[in-house]
Amino acid sequence: MTILPAVSVRAAALGTVLFFAALCAASLSVGVSDLSTVDGTEALDTLLISRLPRTLAVILVGAGLAIAGLIMQTLARNRFVDPGIGGTEQSAAFGILLATLVWPAASILEKMVVATLTALAGTAAFLLLVRRLPPTQPYLMPLFGLIYGGVISAGVTFIAWQMDLLQYLDIWMNGDFSGVLRGRYELLWLAALLVALAWWFADALTIASLGKDASLGLGLDYERMVQAGLAAVALLSAMTVVVVGMIPFVGLIVPNLVSRLRGDNLRGSLPWVALGGAGLTLGCDVLGRLLRYPYEIPIGTILGTVGAALALWLLAERHERG
């Protein structure tokens, strides 16, 4: 892959930061009630109870998913997977369904624990299955992952149908930030912790991306790394699905875009992956709020469109470059 010259990278970096700041401002100011017309305390209340929590939730989820995608791509050694392509998010939804059925009184935290466990199992199974695929076919793995996720979805839908839980299912399957209020998103701060941890271990992750043999040669405990990475991916996906529902493509698109701008040394690029994930998610969330104002279009729908288009572009572009 070609890495762009330093000047344009710096310009792109500055642009990204400025754009991100503008998005935050937009996210804080867009909403049904107009902050400039109501009086001071009410405006502050709206800001603190609804707008700020929502903006923070979007940023945390976006950054977390982008990092989860990065880790997953590293573990699978394939640039075209992410928690949505590989069954992690679908497995998490299965966990929430399970918790709701068996243990209806479960708190959001307890549901997240169950979802993390099923996401862990689903992702581990995916990684074990794709090991059997021929490594010469890079597009086979994402394809396998998409259908794998689809099969889990069909199973979840069938159970939900039988148990009359279809309307809940839609909440978990289609991500939406409109329900985020103060007191209902704080779980997501875990994502910040995990992103920081991932950065701490960035060198180890870079080495792990070279494969098992190279890792062992450099003295890295590869199996341990895989387990830790899996746990992080499962946790990030599970908390996202529990709090706001599935969000597609962030984990796929952002690491790929950052990789072509900044290369694959994660120590340098990982913060940009986090920032890019937050930016993309925030941009799509604001877009969803504006497109049919005063109604909202869920971010799952927006990102499904934007993300699929970007993924197609990545696929075509990658081929053009050989």
Place this chain on the structure above:
Amino acid sequence: MIEIEGVSLSHRGTPILHEVSLALPKGELTALIGPNGAGKSSLLSVVARLQPLQSGSVAVDGLPVDRTPSRELARMLTIMRQDTGFAGRLTVRELVGFGRFPHSRGRLTDEDRERIDEALALFDLTALAGRDLGTLSGGQRQRAFVAMAFCQGTDYLLLDEPLNNLDMMYARQMMRLLRKVVDRRGRTVVIVLHDINYAAAYADRIVAMKDGRIVAHGPPNDVLTVGRLEQLYGYRMQVHRIDGRTMIRHHD
């Protein structure tokens, strides 16, 4: 007669053929030789209308290949290529029978069946006729595809590396068969070969290509000289004449 006039071809901006002009008379066995990437297969593809013509013209017996209906051409000219589709569940007889498609559109007549039997016998495939292609070895499958091209009964047979996967015995047998097809039945064969000794032994005419251009063109003894071969492949070979035949020692 195959007439190629000023044919150029490029793929995504990379030139493959440069202004190639060539006339191949009827009733001869012509071998296309040259290093990898010389444009031999591409030239065959253009003649057989697998690749659309970008510039220049190609005519077979006076008919332009880009404007003649595909069905009509299929009764005059056929091509056998390396990349064949997925045909795992076809028997050898079924595959060879497809050669009759341009004539009977899938409803086999008694004459078609005779032609199929003849082709099977000629290419030593009668014993394998009922086997699935997927169960054959590479060499057997190769012979089945050449038999299908033969069964099509066209005057012109274009074969892209038909000796691939064949052992020496079958490679020799294939070349002798093609020779027979030319000598006894007056058919025209154009064949891409990698082993220049087979070209020397069996071809009436050799066309040497490099970098999308024709470097030399003529009878084997004229083309296969030390200088030409070095120009083509980039190293010196020893050219011997034994009993009036050309033999090239191209290895150390």
Place this chain on the structure above:
Amino acid sequence: MNAAERRVWFAAGLALLCAATFMTLGLRGNFAFVLELRAVKLLALVQVAVAVAVSTVLLQTVTGNRILTPSIMGLDALYLLGQTVMVFLLGGLGFASVDPRMKFLCALLAMVGVAAAVFLPILRRQVPLFRMLLTGALLGILFRSLTSLVGRLIDPNDFAVLQGSGYANFSAVRGDLLALGLVLTAAGAAVAWRLRHVLDVVALGPAAAIALGIDWRRTVTGILTLVVTLVAVSTALVGPVVFLGLLVVALAERMTGTQRHAVLLPASALIAVAVLVGGQTVLQHGFGGAGTLGVIVEFVGGTLFLFLLATERGR
């Protein structure tokens, strides 16, 4: 009659048996009324089965692989997108009152156009199998998300009506399109049958097919149009059906042991009828409830797809 043909007759018997059971099992009350109701439903199921099976065989032949269905390439999503976009553009002009057959034909035309623009280049360029599949899968997601996006733009509250569950519902078929669908399905199946020998040649791949005198570009365009039409029929009648085609074509091939279209086409269609009608009968009278057949078929078919992917060594 050879072994493969005998097995086609066996599949025909099986399909017939399923149809008879579907019509007669647990018959009560007003016979004439119930029978008529069931006959209409049966007709719809048979149509969907034939459309799905034939379109899948055609698409697999033209793309040269046996692990593909029109829905994996996003074609059903394209139909839904066409419908939704029309509602969006014409919503204010009393679109709801337009004849559904008119709407269907308009969506079909739009779909043929878009499919030709998007998929013909992919087919012409001979893109490697897995890249083509992934491109198709992503296009499918794009079309589905766009459908949902346009749907929300039309009516942010009442969107559920348009969307449904995303799975085919075989117990609530659209009656108003039945006659038109019947004509199109029958015509499509007839054309495919007439082309059966040509299809055998097309399956050999472009180089061999052109050498045998097929006009590749025209043939591929024609086959794709046929596929799109049949997919539109089945999607309009019951909704998206992703893996049914994969399932029945794989079964038909296993059962008859041949890829000759004279056998494969009828065998796949008959097995599809048996699976749909038989499955619906079992679910209606046994466990599970009538609405879930679509989900079950997707689950089983998707698992089969994963198996085929893992065993296909990517030629």
